Amino acid sequence: MEKVLAAVKVGASRTELREFAMPDIADDAALLKVEVAGICGTDVKMYKQPLAGGPVIMGHENIGVIARAGRTFTDRKGFREGDRVFVEHYVTCGRCEWCHQGQYRHCEATDWRYNPDAIRYGYTSSERAPHLWGGFAHYMYLPWNAVLHHVPRGVTPELAGIVTPLANGIEWALFDAGVGYASTVLIQGPGQQGLSQVVACKQAGADLVIVTGTSKDAPRLEVAKRLGADHVIDVHKEDPLASIHRITAGKGVDVVLDCTAGAGTQPILLGVEALKRRGGTLLVQGEMAEFPNFPLGRVTVKYVTIKSARGHSFKACELALAQLASHRFPLELVTTHTFGLDRTDLAIKSVGGEGAADVIHVSLMPWN
Numbered sequence: 348m349e350k351v352l353a354a355v356k357v358g359a360s361r362t363e364l365r366e367f368a369m370p371d372i373a374d375d376a377a378l379l380k381v382e383v384a385g386i387c388g389t390d391v392k393m394y395k396q397p398l399a400g401g402p403v404i405m406g407h408e409n410i411g412v413i414a415r416a417g418r419t420f421t422d423r424k425g426f427r428e429g430d431r432v433f434v435e436h437y438v439t440c441g442r443c444e445w446c447h448q449g450q451y452r453h454c455e456a457t458d459w460r461y462n463p464d465a466i467r468y469g470y471t472s473s474e475r476a477p478h479l480w481g482g483f484a485h486y487m488y489l490p491w492n493a494v495l496h497h498v499p500r501g502v503t504p505e506l507a508g509i510v511t512p513l514a515n516g517i518e519w520a521l522f523d524a525g526v527g528y529a530s531t532v533l534i535q536g537p538g539q540q541g542l543s544q545v546v547a548c549k550q551a552g553a554d555l556v557i558v559t560g561t562s563k564d565a566p567r568l569e570v571a572k573r574l575g576a577d578h579v580i581d582v583h584k585e586d587p588l589a590s591i592h593r594i595t596a597g598k599g600v601d602v603v604l605d606c607t608a609g610a611g612t613q614p615i616l617l618g619v620e621a622l623k624r625r626g627g628t629l630l631v632q633g634e635m636a637e638f639p640n641f642p643l644g645r646v647t648v649k650y651v652t653i654k655s656a657r658g659h660s661f662k663a664c665e666l667a668l669a670q671l672a673s674h675r676f677p678l679e680l681v682t683t684h685t686f687g688l689d690r691t692d693l694a695i696k697s698v699g700g701e702g703a704a705d706v707i708h709v710s711l712m713p714w715n
C-alpha cells in the first residue's frame with residue numbers, strides 16, 4: 348500500500364517524519380502533490396505552542412499539482428489532474444454569507460478559534476481522517492470544499508509560494524486600508540509580509556512608501572528599495588518619527604501598516620503619531636493580547652480608523668497571482684530559501700530568525 352511522508356508537529360517546537368496511508372479519493376475530492384509550502388510568521392508562533400488537538404501536519408500556504416481528481420470534483424470545480432494550483436488554507440461550508448462573498452477566511456467552518464470541528468490546512472489535527480491536512484507532506488487531501496486557484500503559466504512554484512503574503516498585502520493595504528492613487532504609506536517591518544505590502548502599494552499607485560526596519564534588517568531594506576520603496580528607515584540609527592516628518596514635510600502619512608514581529612507596543616505608538624493630522628488609517632495585526640496605556644485619546648483626536656489584518660479574500664488571491672504573472676516587480680528577491688521535508692524544524696526556525704541567515708521567505712519543498 349502506498350504511503351505518504353509528512354513532517355508532523357508532535358509537540359512544542361518538535362517535528363517527526365511520519366508515514367500515512369494514501370487515502371481513497373472520493374469522487375468529489377482530489378489529491379494534491381505538494382510542490383511548495385510557504386512558511387510565515389504565523390508558523391513560527393504556532394510551532395512554539397503545545398499541541399491543541401493532536402499532532403499536526405503544518406503548512407498552510409500550499410502550491411502543488413493535482414495528482415488525482417474525482418470526476419465530480421472536476422465537473423463541479425473546473426480543476427483537473429495536472430493543474431498547478433494554489434490552495435487557500437480555509438476549508439469552507441460553501442453556504443454562509445461569507446462563503447458567497449468569497450470571504451472564506453470568515454467562514455465558521457474554518458474558524459478554529461471558535462469551532463472545535465473547523466478544518467484548516469496546517470492547523471487541523473492529523474488524527475482526523477483522511478489525515479493529510481497540511482502542506483509539509485508529499486500529498487494533501489482536497490475535499491469538495493477546498494478553495495483553489497489556478498497558478499498562471501510562467502509563475503514557478505517557488506514564486507507562487509509567496510502568493511499568500513502578497514494576497515495579504517492586497518487585502519490589507521488596498522481593500523482594508525484603502526491605499527491607492529497618490530497614497531502615502533508607512534510600512535513597518537521589512538519581512539515577507541512588509542515587502543509584499545510595498546509591491547501592493549506601488550502597483551496601486553501610492554506616491555510615497557516608507558519602510559522601517561532594524562539594523563539586522565539591512566539586506567531586507569535593500570530589497571524594499573528594489574521593490575519600489577521610496578525611503579527606508581533603520582529605527583536603530585535614526586528617530587523614525589523625525590524622519591517621517593522630514594520626508595512628508597510635517598504632514599505624516601495616510602496609512603500605516605504594521606508588519607513587525609515581536610516589537611511590542613512600539614510600532615502602534617509610532618503608527619498613531621506618524622499618521623496625518625486627521626483621518627489616517629492604521630492596520631494592526633494584534634500580536635499582543637493587551638495594550639497597556641493605549642493612546643485612545645490621540646486615536647480619537649486624530650480621527651484614526653483602525654483596521655484588523657485577517658488573511659485574504661478569494662479576489663485578493665486572484666490579484667496576487669496576476670501580479671506574480673506580470674513579473675513587474677523582482678519578487679524573486681523575496682524567495683530566498685528552500686528546505687526539504689527532513690529539515691522542516693530548521694525551516695520554521697529560520698523564518699523566526701534562529702536558523703539560516705538572511706532569510707526573507709522560505710519554501711518548504713517536500714520532494715527535495
Ligand SMILES: [Zn+2]
Pocket residue numbers: 386387388389390407408511
Ligand atoms: Zn501564513
Ligand SMILES: [Zn+2]
Pocket residue numbers: 439440441442443444445446454455456
Ligand atoms: Zn461558509
